[in-house]
Amino acid sequence: DQQVKQNSPSLSVQEGRISILNCDYTNSMFDYFLWYKKYPAEGPTFLISISSIKDKNEDGRFTVFLNKSAKHLSLHIVPSQPGDSAVYFCAARMYNNNDMRFGAGTRLTVKP
Amino acid sequence: DTGVSQDPRHKITKRGQNVTFRCDPISEHNRLYWYRQTLGQGPEFLTYFQNEAQLEKSRLLSDRFSAERPKGSFSTLEIQRTEQGDSAMYLCASSLVQGAGLYNEQFFGPGTRLTVL
Numbered sequence: 014d015q016q017v018k019q020n021s022p023s024l025s026v027q028e029g030r031i032s033i034l035n036c037d038y039t040n041s042m043f044d045y046f047l048w049y050k051k052y053p054a055e056g057p058t059f060l061i062s063i064s065s066i067k068d069k070n071e072d073g074r075f076t077v078f079l080n081k082s083a084k085h086l087s088l089h090i091v092p093s094q095p096g097d098s099a100v101y102f103c104a105a106r107m108y109n110n111n112d113m114r115f116g117a118g119t120r121l122t123v124k125p
Numbered sequence: 126d127t128g129v130s131q132d133p134r135h136k137i138t139k140r141g142q143n144v145t146f147r148c149d150p151i152s153e154h155n156r157l158y159w160y161r162q163t164l165g166q167g168p169e170f171l172t173y174f175q176n177e178a179q180l181e182k183s184r185l186l187s188d189r190f191s192a193e194r195p196k197g198s199f200s201t202l203e204i205q206r207t208e209q210g211d212s213a214m215y216l217c218a219s220s221l222v223q224g225a226g227l228y229n230e231q232f233f234g235p236g237t238r239l240t241v242l
Binding site: 017019022047049054055056057058059062102104112113114115116117118 | 129165166167168169170181183216218230231232233234235236
């Protein structure tokens with residue numbers, strides 16, 4: 014059962030513009046959400062997270078928005094840079110539960 | 126380099142053979158996780174250890190799979206009688222959990238890519 018879904022397998026954006034990556038989840042028990050970035054031949058790297066008590070978390074160029082009623086979160090990257098080109102995974106977990114569920118990933122390409 | 130390391134990075138084996146992978150977590154981390162990632166999918170949780178105790182196993186972890194963390198440091202994941210469906214990237218992650226351990230960031234290794242012929 015795919016409890017975390019990333020429906021866009023790829024996204025292409027021009028350098029300097031905004032990248033918006035989307036993620037939907039089905040399990041209302043999830044209360045902590047994370048974004049990971051993965052370069053080829055490397056493991057996923059933690060990028061940013063948000064707990065369900067918030068609707069926005071910002072870290073530099075990266076902002077994650079959470080809409081609990083819609084069971085939807087998004088990652089905004091502004092401005093996008095070529096070095097941001099990678100696969101981005103959305104992940105979700107329940108309180109104090111180590112079974113983290115990942116989406117299938119979105120490949121972001123930022124063109125110079 | 127103080128990150129999570131995994132060995133080997135690549136493994137090709139014939140169906141029916143046994144394989145063993147090793148993961149060395151970040152030294153002070155007390156939790157260690159194993160994930161499996163197949164092509165076009167995100168990582169899927171397999172199991173995790175708190176120190177040397179294996180506390181949780183996914184239903185994905187069939188009886189052909191066994192994981193150990195004997196001294197609470199490195200971990201091994203063994204697959205017996207490999208099948209072609211076992212071909213995947215096997216990722217290890219570690220984290221430091223203190224106190225209630227509510228939310229903890231997991232640091233991933235580069236993975237071991239297994240190909241079963």
